Amino acid sequence: MDSPSITPQIETGIQHMSESMFVGLCPIVGTSQQVAMRRDVIDIMEMVTNKARTSNQNTVMMSGSRREGFxxxxxxxxxxxxxxxxxxxxxxxxxxxxxxxxxxxxxxxxxxxxxxxxxxxxxxxxxxxxxxxxxxxxxxxxxxxxxxxxxxxxxxxxxxxxxxxxxxxxxxxxxxxxxxxxxxxxxxxxxxxxxxxxxxxxxxxxxxxxxxxxxxxxxxxxxxxxxxxxxxxxxxSFSLAEQKLVYSMNHCQFLTYGLLKLFLKEVINNGLGDNEKLLCSYHMKTAVFWMIQQNTIPNWCSQNLLKCFWYCFKLILKWVYEGVCPNFFIPENNMFLSNIHGGAQNRLFVRLFGFYEKGLASLLHSPSLRSYIINVLYNPRLSICTDEQTLVSEIEFDTKMFEEIYGVNSIPASDLYFIIKHLNTVEQFIVSPLTQYQVLMLQVLTASFLHRAAFTLQNMYSNTTENKLMYIADRMSCHMLKLTTKFGCISDRLYIAMYYYKTLRYTEALSVIEMTKVDLAQPYVMYNWTVDTERYTEAVGGQSWSTKLRHAVAWGIKLDNRIIYINELMTEQMVSLQNHLPTLFIPPLVVLHMLEFLCYRHTDTMRAQTALNDLQVLVHHDQGLYVSVELRDISWQILGICQQISGNLRSALYSYQQSLRQYPFHKIQSATLMRIHELG
Missing domain, CATH: 3.30.460 (Beta Polymerase; domain 2)
Structure with a gap:
C-alpha cells in the first residue's frame, strides 16, 4: 500500500483548526511552562531520593508518561x-x-x-x-x-x-x-x-x-x-533514553505526542476489549520519534499541529498495513511481531483506515477535543490566541504547581539517621544550579524532613530517665519545628502545635493554634487546590512562590505511620501501616480543631466543647471545600475519637459508623471497629 497523502479537504483550514487544537490541548496536556515545572519537580525529588540512599538500597527512577510531563x-x-x-x-x-x-x-x-x-x-x-x-x-x-x-x-x-x-x-x-x-x-x-x-x-x-x-x-x-x-x-529498556528524547522535544512535538495518546485512548481503542487493544501509547511515542528524526515535517509549530498529528497517524497506518513497527533504537526489533499479524492485523488496519477516510473529522469522536473542532467549524473567522501566558492564569499555574509539589513529596522516614541524611542531601543541592521550581521543591522537602526529624527524636527520648538527654532532644526538636515556619506552608505550623500537645505544653500549643487559625481564616488562603482567585491575586499576586507558600497556602497534614505524632491516633496509624499504607492525610482544619479540643480539655472545658462543636460542624456540613471526599474516613474517625473522649458515646458511635461508610482511603476500618467495640 502506498503511504496515504493528506487530502485537499484536510489542508483547508488546517492552520486555523491547529491553533484551536493547540489552545484545547494545553489545559489537557499542559503549557510548556507547566510541563517544565512537572519535570523539574520530579527530577529534583528523584535526585534527593537516590543520593541519600545507601548501597544496599534500590535506585529508583520514575518512567512513563508522568515522568515525561503528562x-x-x-x-x-x-x-x-x-x-x-x-x-x-x-x-x-x-x-x-x-x-x-x-x-x-x-x-x-x-x-x-x-x-x-x-x-x-x-x-x-x-x-x-x-x-x-x-x-x-x-x-x-x-x-x-x-x-x-x-x-x-x-x-x-x-x-x-x-x-x-x-x-x-x-x-x-x-x-x-x-x-x-x-x-x-x-x-x-x-x-x-x-x-x-x-x-x-x-x-x-x-x-x-x-x-x-x-x-x-x-x-x-x-x-x-x-x-x-x-x-x-x-x-x-531505553526508558531513560526515551525520557531524555521527550525532554528535548519542542512543545508542538510534545502536544502532538499527547494528541496521539488521546486519539488512541478516546477513539482508536474506544469500545474495544482489553485483548483487542493492540496499539499502545509506546507505539505513538515511537511514531513521533521517527517522524521528528526523519525531518518529514520541517516546522513543528502550533499552526502545523494537526498536520504533524496527521503525518504521525499515517506512519502508524503504514506500519499496521506492513505489519512492521521498528523500535526507534533497534529497528530490527519489530514491535508488532508478537501480536499484530494475521486476522488481528487486518481488523486493526480496517479500523484505522476508517478513521483515515474520515480525515480530521475522526477527531470529533474524542470527547476531550470535539468542542475545539466544532468551535472552528462554526466560527471560521474566530481569532485564536496561542500565547501560553493567556491560556493559564497565575492562580491556575500556582494551584497546579503546589499540587504537584505536595503530590510527589513522599520520601519515607525509617529512622533519624535516614532523615538527617536527606536533610544533608538537600543542603548539598542548594548550592547546585537549580530551576525556580526545584528550589521550591527543596523548600517543601526541608520542612517535611524537619518535622519528621523532630518527632522521631522526641519518640526516641520520650521514655529516657536521662533528663539531660531529654532536655537536649526537646530543644533540638523545638528548634527544628520552628524552622519549618521559615520553609513550609501555613498548615505546617500545626506540627508545632502537635509537638507541644504531645509534650503536655497545652498553653504553648493553644498559642500556636490561635495564630494559625487567624492565618487560615484569611479569604485568600489556598486550601489544597481550592482558592478564591480574586482574593489570592490581590494578596500575593506577583510575589515569589516562596512568599505565597508561607503566607497563602494550606495543604493536608501528612503523618508518617511509623512516627507517633499524637497518641490518640496511634491505633489508626498502626492499622493503616498494617494495610501497607505509609501515611495518614488529614485536612488541616480537622487537625486544628482536634488539637484545640484536646488542649482545652486540660485547661478550659467550655472552650473544649466549643472546639468540638466547630469540628462537628466542619465534618458534618463541609461540601468538599476543606474536607475532600478521600479524607472523609479519617475526618469522621477523628470526630468520633474526640466525641468519645468527651463522653458523648452516642455521637461517637454515629461518627464511627459514618467513617465506615466513606471511601476507605486510609484502610482504617478495623481501627474503627475496635473503637466501636470499646463503646460497649
Missing amino acids: RMKGSDVDFMYWFNNQPVIWDLSQTQFYNVHRQFLILSVSSESPPGFTLLQLLTPRAGNRVTSALVTMNGGRYISSYKYREITCSDINPNSTVHGPCGSGVLRGVVEYDDAHCFVCDFWPPSASSWIARCHIWPQPQVVRDIVRSGCHFVAIGHKLGNHESNEWRI
Whole structure:
C-alpha cells in the first residue's frame, strides 16, 4: 500500500483548526511552562531520593508518561528499581571498570535472542538472594531467569501487586494505577543500538546524544513471546533514553505526542476489549520519534499541529498495513511481531483506515477535543490566541504547581539517621544550579524532613530517665519545628502545635493554634487546590512562590505511620501501616480543631466543647471545600475519637459508623471497629 497523502479537504483550514487544537490541548496536556515545572519537580525529588540512599538500597527512577510531563486523566505511575552493585556488561573487557569483590557482574548474551532481547549470565560466584533464587543453568552457565525474578520481586514495593508484563502492578489507595519494574542497569550503550547514534544527524542535538549514550540502558524482566528462551530472556529498556528524547522535544512535538495518546485512548481503542487493544501509547511515542528524526515535517509549530498529528497517524497506518513497527533504537526489533499479524492485523488496519477516510473529522469522536473542532467549524473567522501566558492564569499555574509539589513529596522516614541524611542531601543541592521550581521543591522537602526529624527524636527520648538527654532532644526538636515556619506552608505550623500537645505544653500549643487559625481564616488562603482567585491575586499576586507558600497556602497534614505524632491516633496509624499504607492525610482544619479540643480539655472545658462543636460542624456540613471526599474516613474517625473522649458515646458511635461508610482511603476500618467495640 502506498503511504496515504493528506487530502485537499484536510489542508483547508488546517492552520486555523491547529491553533484551536493547540489552545484545547494545553489545559489537557499542559503549557510548556507547566510541563517544565512537572519535570523539574520530579527530577529534583528523584535526585534527593537516590543520593541519600545507601548501597544496599534500590535506585529508583520514575518512567512513563508522568515522568515525561503528562498529567492526563487515567495516566498510571511507572517506576523502575535496580541495584547499582549488580551491573550488566556487554563483553568481558568491560570487567576492568568494576570491583569484582564488591559488585556482582552480569554478562549480556544476546546471540540466541531476537533483536532487543538478551540473556543475562551471572559471572561472579555469588550474588544477592533475589538473583540467586532466580538462577537457572543453561549451556553450562548460570543465567538469571526473567520469569523467576519477576515473580520474586513483584510485591517488593507494594505487597498487593500482581504480575503484569515485566512489572508488579496494582492500584494505590484505589485511585492511581502503578507499574513497578525491578530491573538491571548497564552503564554502556548496547552494541545492537549503535546504528541509532549514526542516524542522529538532525535530531536529537549532539549533546543529547552524548548524554543518552553515557547513560547506558536497563534490562526489564520479560522475554520475547516468539523467542527460544522466553522465560529466561530480558528486554533491553531505553526508558531513560526515551525520557531524555521527550525532554528535548519542542512543545508542538510534545502536544502532538499527547494528541496521539488521546486519539488512541478516546477513539482508536474506544469500545474495544482489553485483548483487542493492540496499539499502545509506546507505539505513538515511537511514531513521533521517527517522524521528528526523519525531518518529514520541517516546522513543528502550533499552526502545523494537526498536520504533524496527521503525518504521525499515517506512519502508524503504514506500519499496521506492513505489519512492521521498528523500535526507534533497534529497528530490527519489530514491535508488532508478537501480536499484530494475521486476522488481528487486518481488523486493526480496517479500523484505522476508517478513521483515515474520515480525515480530521475522526477527531470529533474524542470527547476531550470535539468542542475545539466544532468551535472552528462554526466560527471560521474566530481569532485564536496561542500565547501560553493567556491560556493559564497565575492562580491556575500556582494551584497546579503546589499540587504537584505536595503530590510527589513522599520520601519515607525509617529512622533519624535516614532523615538527617536527606536533610544533608538537600543542603548539598542548594548550592547546585537549580530551576525556580526545584528550589521550591527543596523548600517543601526541608520542612517535611524537619518535622519528621523532630518527632522521631522526641519518640526516641520520650521514655529516657536521662533528663539531660531529654532536655537536649526537646530543644533540638523545638528548634527544628520552628524552622519549618521559615520553609513550609501555613498548615505546617500545626506540627508545632502537635509537638507541644504531645509534650503536655497545652498553653504553648493553644498559642500556636490561635495564630494559625487567624492565618487560615484569611479569604485568600489556598486550601489544597481550592482558592478564591480574586482574593489570592490581590494578596500575593506577583510575589515569589516562596512568599505565597508561607503566607497563602494550606495543604493536608501528612503523618508518617511509623512516627507517633499524637497518641490518640496511634491505633489508626498502626492499622493503616498494617494495610501497607505509609501515611495518614488529614485536612488541616480537622487537625486544628482536634488539637484545640484536646488542649482545652486540660485547661478550659467550655472552650473544649466549643472546639468540638466547630469540628462537628466542619465534618458534618463541609461540601468538599476543606474536607475532600478521600479524607472523609479519617475526618469522621477523628470526630468520633474526640466525641468519645468527651463522653458523648452516642455521637461517637454515629461518627464511627459514618467513617465506615466513606471511601476507605486510609484502610482504617478495623481501627474503627475496635473503637466501636470499646463503646460497649
